[in-house]
Amino acid sequence: MSVRVRFAPSPTGYLHIGAARSALFNWLYARKTGGKFLLRIEDTDLQRSTEESTRSIIEGLEWLGLDYDEDLVFQSANAPQHRAAANRLLEEGKAYRDFIPKEQRDDKQVKQTIAERARANTMEGVDQRSNPFRELSKEESDRRAAAGEPFAIRLKVPTHGQTRFDDIVYGPQERSYAEIEDLVLLRSDGHPLYNLSVVIDDISMGITHVIRGQDHLTNTHKQVLLYEALGAKVPQFAHLPLILAPNKGKLSKRKHGEVVSLTTYRDRGFVPAAFRNFLALLGWSPPEGKEILSKEELVQYFSLEGIGRANAIFNFHENDPRRWTDDKALWMNAEYIRTMPLHELLPMVKAEFRANKLWREEYDDEDREWFSKTVDLIRQRYFTLKDFSSQGRAYFSDDFDFDEAAVNKNLRKEPQLRELLNGLADKLETVEPFNAETAEAALRGFADQAGVKAGLLINGSRTMLTGQAVGPSMFEIFEVLGRDRSVQRLRSGLPW
């Protein structure tokens, strides 16, 4: 049977990097096995689901290069089938009506309240099978329902036995029924609940492998119970280790902000292939130990067996703009920027320039070669695409800032530099042709004549022409900026 996997996010916010990694692993597995990668939006929580989230999830997947097969499925559209399944289980006596009125919960601290109640229950030794309606006669149950009394439908979990499944990552898993509550399938307002919906949809979509976060490990037992009650084939499961914050806690929007959102990486200048590569290495490692892997190589080497079991810490430094996200992610992005085929990088730089009003149509036309050469020259030391429009600004616009420290270091400390640079400008005007070699010869010759070290002029020029103390070879800069701009900037005398 051919592999069918799915990514099933709930559209209640941006695409979390943990979810993005789940999507990636599912996608890789599908592509590796020649199976199908399906996308299902779990929008059954009408209160929290938004169209905007759905859109951002789809955009995020697209950005990562994860294309899905077949039609997008909206879980909410399947509610009738979910209800029908619950009713069928009710008919078959595998589920029962629970007439206990719905508890009102304060949304604020649900998690804590629930954990506390669970603790109290175990301490008092409350039996999971103690629901008084569990053994209510069919006649009585039907009568009360017919009378209009509200009820939820719960799965009647057997008293004795255990669920078991073999997790591809974590191995054999077993859980006693005694530890599983009679989970609610249908709310008293007729709304189907998560575990039911997931199982019904996975069955109807023909899912063969469920690859998802380890936080679902306990849900899986409940779902196995449902597959069995429904008489359906249980799929294979592969649970993924979690991605944790630097403090080893769960990565969350509330606590960690935008650094956990996939869109942040797009918006802050990540190359999709780099981020995808980084994400793939979080919890999985390729057999050969090679770390820079193209999409094709990832597909080629990927295997569920290569997934580790320990949670990974995603390191970021909240208050450090230079290292705002994981060091390795940043390094990988820089690696991609400086080594990827130039023709693939150029459109990304173009988009970045467009967004910053630095783009000129000539770059696509008569200045195409110049643009390409310049990007190639400066990309060597950039970490993100943002650097092209910030640090790289002076290469494309006359309106750029001078770095104060650079001015102090390379210009201010030598009083006669202003005169020297003017002299250098004069000299450069006579150079023919004007390129890196001739500019170098001219500068060195001029330094000799003036009896100063070439380095003085090189560093001074760099700061005059780019506003910075660091950058590519000065002679390359002369060539790329051209004679006119070089000369003009050398003479533009800022106040030092």
Next chain:
RNA sequence: GUCCCGUUCGUCUAGCGGCCUAGGACACCGCCCUUUCACGGCGGCGACACGGGUUCGAUUCCCGUACGGGACGCCA
């Protein structure tokens, strides 16, 4: 509280009983290259949580302890 999962350099990880004086990558430090900063090259720092077994031999297998994580809803 109960159940489940995990624990190799600061971080991501390799390791599936002897190849391990534990390998790689990022970060950090040094040297070389370079009159800038990077890149690159070379080198350095740096880990098997702890205690018991099993074995001729444990990072690898078993048990326990500690620590960390996850789950426990008429949320998903």
